Amino acid sequence: MTVMLRTENLAKTFTLHLQGGLRLPVLRDVDLEVHAGECVALAGPSGAGKSTLLRALYGNYRADGGRIWVRHGGEMVDLAAAPPRTVLDVRARTLGYVSQFLRVVPRVPTLQIVAEAADGADARAQDLLHRLNIPTRLHAVPPATFSGGEQQRVNLARGFIAGHPILLLDEPTASLDAANAEIVVGMIRDAKARGAAVVGIFHDTEVRDAVADRLYEVRPQQDAA
Ligand SMILES: Nc1ncnc2c1ncn2[C@@H]1O[C@H](COP(=O)(O)OP(=O)(O)OP(=O)(O)O)[C@@H](O)[C@H]1O
Numbered sequence: 652m653t654v655m656l657r658t659e660n661l662a663k664t665f666t667l668h669l670q671g672g673l674r675l676p677v678l679r680d681v682d683l684e685v686h687a688g689e690c691v692a693l694a695g696p697s698g699a700g701k702s703t704l705l706r707a708l709y710g711n712y713r714a715d716g717g718r719i720w721v722r723h724g725g726e727m728v729d730l731a732a733a734p735p736r737t738v739l740d741v742r743a744r745t746l747g748y749v750s751q752f753l754r755v756v757p758r759v760p761t762l763q764i765v766a767e768a769a770d771g772a773d774a775r776a777q778d779l780l781h782r783l784n785i786p787t788r789l790h791a792v793p794p795a796t797f798s799g800g801e802q803q804r805v806n807l808a809r810g811f812i813a814g815h816p817i818l819l820l821d822e823p824t825a826s827l828d829a830a831n832a833e834i835v836v837g838m839i840r841d842a843k844a845r846g847a848a849v850v851g852i853f854h855d856t857e858v859r860d861a862v863a864d865r866l867y868e869v870r871p872q873q874d875a876a
């Protein structure tokens with residue numbers, strides 16, 4: 652089995668400078684390994700650090716301990732120690748991330764937002780938007796006025812279009828009805844079938860059971876005195 656992503660003793664503590672430097676340990680000793688074609692679901696109570704772990708894996712939060720090995724091209728790169736240029740290259744070619752909420756530059760049409768994530772692949776963007784039930788008439792409209800579920804589907808199209816070998820998904824079906832959630836389940840299964848490694852947070856247990864091969868428990872850390 653090909654290891655696509657592996658963390659070693661990953662740690663993250665937030666320091667709240669506006670609260671007199673209060674330290675909030677969130678992640679400690681996270682050892683996570685994900686193989687090609689496998690989906691690991693992050694589990695644990697609200698506030699345990701699931702989203703923090705996903706953001707750390709994407710390099711959004713700088714880890715303050717440990718390693719994040721990512722298979723990038725033919726080699727393993729430690730994202731925790733990589734310079735910003737390498738992090739950007741890993742995101743462009745290897746790591747896809749679907750955040751819970753869509754954040755985009757205002758006034759850019761939906762089709763362009765999706766196509767830009769794959770070097771302007773308009774036809775593929777159209778297909779993907781249709782698969783996600785975003786009708787053609789909305790493709791020319793910027794998504795700012797879209798419903799929560801429509802925005803989430805645009806976000807999913809943007810995250811899946813490039814066919815990244817590793818996908819990080821933060822509650823990708825949270826705003827979707829059952830029919831659209833089922834479509835996303837199909838997309839995640841297709842990604843696994845082509846060999847993608849998936850790390851996801853799925854509050855919907857039906858979705859989770861349909862895509863996850865195993866769970867990784869994120870444990871809440873004790874307050875640092
Ligand atoms: N940027 C930040 N600065 C300070 N604290 C943060 C930051 N991001 C997250 N935290 C804290 O880290 C802890 C974990 O948050 P996180 O969002 O990772 O939880 P979660 O497991 O995803 O929860 P949920 O299931 O509710 O989404 C929380 O106590 C949160 O307040």
Ligand SMILES: [Mg+2]
Pocket residue numbers: 701702703852
């Ligand atoms: Mg979360």
